Every structure is written in structure tokens, then in C-alpha cells.
Amino acid sequence: MFKVSPLRKRQVIGGIIGVVVGVSLFYMFTLEATEEYVSIGPMNTGHQELNCFACHADAKGNLLQQVQSNIAHAVGARSTGVDFGTQDVTVDNCLQCHDRPNDRHPTYRFSEPRFKEAVQHIDATTCITCHTEHENERVSVANINYCMNCHQELDVENDPLDISHKQLIADEQWSTCIQCHDFHGNHRYEVPEKLKDTIPMKLIQSYFDGGDDPYGTNKKYIALSQEAWLKTLEE
Amino acid sequence: MKRILKTILVGSGVMLLNGCGGVPEEKAASEAEEKAFAVEEVLEMVSKENDVTRTLYTKAIVGKGKKQGMKFDEDWRKDDVEAGPLPALFLRGVATSIRKSPVPLGLYLGSDFPVNAANKFEGKQAELFNQIKEDQKPQFFYDEDQKLHTAMFADLASAGACVTCHNDHPQTAKSDWKLGDVMGATTWQYPKDSLTYKETVAVLNSYAKGTVDIYMEYLDEIENFKDSEKPEIGDKWPAEGNYLPTAEVFLDSVKKLSSYETMKHLVAIK
Numbered sequence: 001m002f003k004v005s006p007l008r009k010r011q012v013i014g015g016i017i018g019v020v021v022g023v024s025l026f027y028m029f030t031l032e033a034t035e036e037y038v039s040i041g042p043m044n045t046g047h048q049e050l051n052c053f054a055c056h057a058d059a060k061g062n063l064l065q066q067v068q069s070n071i072a073h074a075v076g077a078r079s080t081g082v083d084f085g086t087q088d089v090t091v092d093n094c095l096q097c098h099d100r101p102n103d104r105h106p107t108y109r110f111s112e113p114r115f116k117e118a119v120q121h122i123d124a125t126t127c128i129t130c131h132t133e134h135e136n137e138r139v140s141v142a143n144i145n146y147c148m149n150c151h152q153e154l155d156v157e158n159d160p161l162d163i164s165h166k167q168l169i170a171d172e173q174w175s176t177c178i179q180c181h182d183f184h185g186n187h188r189y190e191v192p193e194k195l196k197d198t199i200p201m202k203l204i205q206s207y208f209d210g211g212d213d214p215y216g217t218n219k220k221y222i223a224l225s226q227e228a229w230l231k232t233l234e235e
Numbered sequence: 236m237k238r239i240l241k242t243i244l245v246g247s248g249v250m251l252l253n254g255c256g257g258v259p260e261e262k263a264a265s266e267a268e269e270k271a272f273a274v275e276e277v278l279e280m281v282s283k284e285n286d287v288t289r290t291l292y293t294k295a296i297v298g299k300g301k302k303q304g305m306k307f308d309e310d311w312r313k314d315d316v317e318a319g320p321l322p323a324l325f326l327r328g329v330a331t332s333i334r335k336s337p338v339p340l341g342l343y344l345g346s347d348f349p350v351n352a353a354n355k356f357e358g359k360q361a362e363l364f365n366q367i368k369e370d371q372k373p374q375f376f377y378d379e380d381q382k383l384h385t386a387m388f389a390d391l392a393s394a395g396a397c398v399t400c401h402n403d404h405p406q407t408a409k410s411d412w413k414l415g416d417v418m419g420a421t422t423w424q425y426p427k428d429s430l431t432y433k434e435t436v437a438v439l440n441s442y443a444k445g446t447v448d449i450y451m452e453y454l455d456e457i458e459n460f461k462d463s464e465k466p467e468i469g470d471k472w473p474a475e476g477n478y479l480p481t482a483e484v485f486l487d488s489v490k491k492l493s494s495y496e497t498m499k500h501l502v503a504i505k
Contacts (some may be wrong), residue, residue, distance in 0.1 A: 059258075060258050060259075061257070061258035061259075065256065065257050065258045066258060068256075068257040069257040069258045072257060078257070078260065079260070080260065082257075082258045095335075099335065101312065101328075101331065101452060102312050106331065106334075108330075108331075108334040108341070109343070111341055111381060111383075111424070112341070112343040112345070112360075112422060113358065113359055113360050113378050113380075113381075113385060113422070114345060114355075114356055114357040114358060114359075114360045114361070116357075116358055116359075116380060117357070117358065150353050151352070151353060153352040153355070154352055154353075155352065155406070156406075157405040157406045158405070188314065220314075
């Protein structure tokens with residue numbers, strides 16, 4: 001069919017092999033069964049059963065349209081660029097499963113201007129600041145002293161603790177907060193009154209790393225499963 | 236021959252890239268529409284609605300309800316607490332509902348003497364709040380960091396219940412509040428500098444829906460009361476006995492009280 005010069009034979013064979021391998025790889029790695037090989041890291045605790053599409057929705061248009069639109073944007077022929085491949089993951093994606101009325105620290109509240117300085121230390125307006133995905137863990141903050149950014153002036157009336165909250169704050173014992181209070185307030189559990197009875201930091205750290213829940217299993221709100229989330233989309 | 240091939244290749248490449256037309260630009264339908272209101276006007280309108288709603292809730296539900304033995308608590312969402320939301324938490328409920336709606340409106344409440352120290356104004360807000368305390372006039376600024384148009388409005392002690400509850404609260408930072416005092420301020424944020432009629436109505440609607448949502452949550456909470464007496468929910472108000480209005484009746488009253496003011500703005504000739 002095609003006449004190939006003997007001198008170019010190897011080039012052509014190489015080219016054909018390249019195209020075949022490329023297409024096969026593209027096909028294989030877009031299958032559901034190979035998602036874990038495409039993922040940039042193992043999913044965080046509780047997310048192991050999710051498919052990629054649960055967070056990474058396809059971007060609008062086909063790949064060619066996306067390339068064209070972004071080139072047009074780059075040369076100034078279009079005012080905005082478009083997502084390429086998949087849409088950006090935002091807080092809204094997280095909230096579709098994790099939103100609830102009883103969150104003690106919902107992300108939106110930190111958009112208020114008065115949290116400007118606190119947000120510079122820890123950006124609580126977005127989930128991934130503390131819950132970086134694909135890390136095979138629960139919480140990814142480097143230091144558990146984040147309460148200090150907003151609660152310096154806390155003064156508890158009739159403080160039930162043996163060492164008062166005020167004293168703990170004065171001593172800058174900021175990692176003790178989490179030994180009684182989970183950040184989102186989603187657990188029903190008896191809070192101890194003596195500091196020695198509080199949850200040891202070792203257990204907290206292990207929980208953050210993906211281990212057992214030291215606050216107990218009695219939760220106020222359970223996040224939606226992928227199936228339940230898909231059903232909400234049908235409504 | 237080679238030139239022809241090259242031309243065909245380049246040509247088909249360009250065709251491939253341009254032929255499909257790209258991803259349609261997401262021009263908000265509103266862009267073509269005429270901008271009807273400045274963001275300041277809209278935030279003033281919705282803040283007036285908020286004043287009416289909160290005063291009604293504080294006076295007619297919390298104030299009169301307490302006289303009927305109804306309870307309102309900051310821990311109202313806790314399982315072992317059988318109570319309704321205090322006015323500040325009612326507002327927070329509205330704000331939460333608005334955030335869940337597609338309308339990009341932010342609403343917050345703060346003070347210089349808040350019951351919860353974490354709600355104390357800082358920075359720019361603290362500065363503007365001092366001005367508000369003096370003249371009770373709204374303050375507007377553009378939040379450069381977040382690129383949001385921001386407005387602050389005085390939150391007045393409009394009902395006896397505001398004053399007594401805050402003065403008697405065990406964690407109060409100030410116990411000599413008087414009726415009419417500027418107890419705090421609401422902060423509102425919106426990303427655009429001007430809004431179409433449609434966007435303006437969407438802002439007003441999202442606030443009204445927020446009111447219904449949090450009020451419905453309160454009624455749901457009552458439904459789950461185990462030890463406390465449940466008020467009868469219908470078209471009567473706590474002033475008449477152990478009654479609570481339905482969400483529709485409550486919203487109807489808000490509309491009756493606020494519609495004239497809001498309407499005046501909406502239909503004003505530009």
C-alpha cells in the first residue's frame with residue numbers, strides 16, 4: 001500500500017509501534033480497574049472506595065476543544081481559559097458529601113475579613129489545608145497548634161478542667177485542645193475533666209495518620225457514600 | 236510534492252484545532268442584561284430584610300416564646316438540649332443556608348463585646364465598627380484580598396430579649412447593654428460591583444430561603460423533643476399561648492413587614 005524507502009523502514013516501524021503502544025496505554029489507563037495506578041497517591045482514610053470521577057469531573061468540551069480554547073486564551077483571542085482534562089477540585093466537591101448543619105468550623109466562616117490574619121497562618125477556607133488528598137491519612141497539618149490562631153482570648157466560665165483553659169492558653173499548651181475537642185465537633189463523647197484523662201497525643205497522631213478514632217465511633221453525621229452521593233445528583 | 240504534503244498536514248492540524256469551535260465561553264446570561272443596582276444598594280436592601288426578620292424572630296418568637304416556657308439556647312443543636320436557636324445563631328443558620336445556594340453572598344455577625352470571644356471584630360472590621368457605633372451608618376469597602384465588595388450594617392438591640400439575654404449571659408463581656416444600643420454589626424460580601432434585576436432578586440430570595448431553612452430546622456428540632464412540651468405549630472404565635480407559626484406563616488409576616496421598603500427600591504425609576 002505505502003512504499004517505504006528501505007532506509008526509513010526502522011523509522012516507520014518505530015512510529016507504528018509508538019502509536020499502537022500509546023493508544024493501548026491511553027486505553028488501559030482510562031479504565032476503572034487501573035485507577036489506582038493513575039492516582040498520584042493512595043486515597044485518604046474513608047475515601048478508599050471512591051472512583052476518580054467522584055472528585056475529578058470531566059472538564060467541559062472534548063480535548064481538542066479544550067486545547068483550542070486555551071491556545072485562544074493564550075494569544076488573547078478569548079477572555080478566559082478552560083479546564084483541561086478534568087475540572088479543578090474545589091471545596092464544593094468536598095461539601096457535596098461532607099456538608100452538615102453542625103460543623104463547628106465550616107470553611108465558609110473563615111472568608112470573613114476578620115480572619116484575614118488567621119487565614120495567613122492556616123487557610124481554613126479550604127479543606128485541603130488540613131486534609132491533603134492522596135496521602136493515605138486523615139489530617140495532614142504539620143503542627144497541631146492551630147487553635148492558637150483564633151482562641152487566644154478564650155475564657156471558660158465555671159471551667160470544669162483541673163488545669164483551667166486560661167492556664168493552658170497562658171502556658172501555650174495549644175496541642176492539648178485536640179485532646180478533648182475534635183475540630184469539626186462531629187463526635188458524641190464524654191469529655192474528661194482531668195488533663196491526665198484526656199486522649200494521649202500518640203492516639204491523636206495515629207488518628208490523624210489514618211488509625212482508629214480515639215473520640216469513639218458515635219458520630220453526629222456520617223458523610224455520604226459514593227452511591228448516596230450519585231443519588232443526590234439524580235434528584 | 237513535499238510542500239503540498241506539508242501544507243495539507245499543517246492545514247488539517249489547524250482545522251482540527253479550530254474546526255470544532257472550542258469550549259463555549261461561559262458568559263453569564265446576566266452579562267447581556269442591564270445592571271440595575273450597585274452592590275451597595277442590594278446589600279442595603281437585603282440587610283433591611285435581615286433587620287425585619289431578626290427583630291420579628293427575637294421579639295415574637297424568642298421574647299414571647301420564653302414567656303410561654305419555650306427554651307432557646309446556644310447549644311440548641313446538641314442532642315441533650317431541647318431548645319431553639321438564639322437570634323445570633325438564627326442568623327448564622329441563615330448564613331449557612333445562603334452559602335449552600337448558588338448565590339455568592341456572604342453574611343457574618345460580629346461585635347466588639349461578643350458572648351463568644353471568637354466573634355470579636357479585628358482589623359478593618361474593628362476599625363469600621365467604631366465608626367458604625369458613632370453614627371449607625373453603613374460602611375462599605377472593597378476587600379482586596381478576597382476581591383469582594385463588603386458592607387457592614389449596625390446590629391441594634393431592637394428587642395428587650397437582646398438586652399436581658401446578653402446582660403445575663405454567664406460569658407458576657409459587657410453587662411450594661413440598653414435597648415437601641417449598637418450591639419454588633421452584620422458583614423455582607425458580594426463579588427460584583429453591580430447586579431441585574433435577576434441577580435438582585437436572587438440575593439433577596441436566598442436570604443428568604445435561608446430564613447425558612449433555619450426556621451424549619453428549629454421546627455424539626457421541636458419534633459424530636461422528648462422531655463419538653465411541644466408547642467402547637469400552625470398559624471398562631473407565641474403571644475397567644477404555647478404556639479409557633481409554621482415557616483410559611485413566619486415568612487409571610489416578614490414579607491408583610493419588609494415588602495414595602497424592598498419594593499420601593501426595586502421599582503424606583505433609575
